[in-house]
Amino acid sequence: MGEAEFLFLLTGLKWTVLLSLVGFAGGGICGLAVALMRSSGIAPLERGTAGYIALFQGTPLLMQLFVVYYGLALVGLKLDAWVAVAIGFTLHASAYLGEIWRGSIEAVPRGQTEAAKALSLHYVARMKDVILPQAIRISLPATIGFLVQLIKGTSLAAIVGFTELTRAGNIVSNQTFKPLLVFGVVGILYFLLCWPLSLYGAHLERRMAVAAR
């Protein structure tokens, strides 16, 4: 494996990072909406989002990507593989983040909501200024944990045909006939991406465990 092949892997890494970022950002925005609906106290909204979350947590990510990928083509949307895959990851992330954040919103002590209501704060101010800032702190370790899961999950885009790091590895390994070396390097690149995040998440978790004592 020469310099050119390694550079090709790095191009793949770039797409992995971009796809993860887009999925995380899109999933974050939609996931916030899911979390707010899931904890809104309005029965149809709660049931609907509960079903949405169960659907995504009960099926393989690979199937979600396949169904979104072919489903979008079916309704006549001629989309780039890149866009279709990004939509798939956004939906996937929105369900998982929605569930994580619902948990954190509900973990904020009830007294906070009651105090905000007593101060006659309306829903938006109550959420934006009182509940969510505390919920975000609580959710941080789990959110980072999911980000790592999402980065690893983007490798499945390779099976759908999007050239990110894993598929770049496939291509290079087919050219060089050195699969062990290539996938070893690919694994190390993923590790370098994910490990610092995992360490940071574990650090936050420990700190919060100490604070809670």
Add this chain to the structure above:
Amino acid sequence: MNYRLDFTPVIEGLPDLLLACLGTFGLALGGMALAIVIGVGGVILRDSRIAPLRWLVKGFVELVRNTPFLVQIFFIYFALPLAGVRLDPTPTAILALGINGGAYAIEIIRGGVQSIGKGQIEAGLALGLHRGQVFRLIVLKPALRAIFPSLTSQFVLLTLTTSVCSAISAYELTSVAQRIESESFRSFEVFGTITLFYLVISWVMMRFFSAISQRYFSYPVK
């Protein structure tokens, strides 16, 4: 667009697909069994007196948990023949699932063991229980109770991950679906249908685990 859904290939392939569900179950069961073995063994080594063993287990857990399963399965798939081991794709997939699940199991089981306070064990001995009774009544059951929810949800995740094993064409639901899809080009119908299969599989597993949990791990109500 004037696309008409056509489920004929799915209906014709239904026996194959249902049979492939057994393949998925096989992969999942094999993976879980191996994961438990690696998990328990890993926990014992993780807290051993020999420092290099501890580092080895720690490194293994970090490495597996921070790389994608797809890369792991490719690596194992290509590494085994070089190590002189000839394995079919399906046993290779079980091995990969077990190694992946095992790394998560080590962390989960370790948390369970640590949740048992030393004072509990001492109290048991002080009450005149045998070492075996202390282990069975005071260590094992509460530890199992503590790890059961996270371990079983990890197992459901492992079962869903079996779909990735289609990448090395192991025998399971997704690879059979891909074959039917490549013959009929009814991609959405085929994958949509087996997505529902997976939903049912994971739902049944969750019900099964929660039934076990209620039967064996609920606190006695007086």
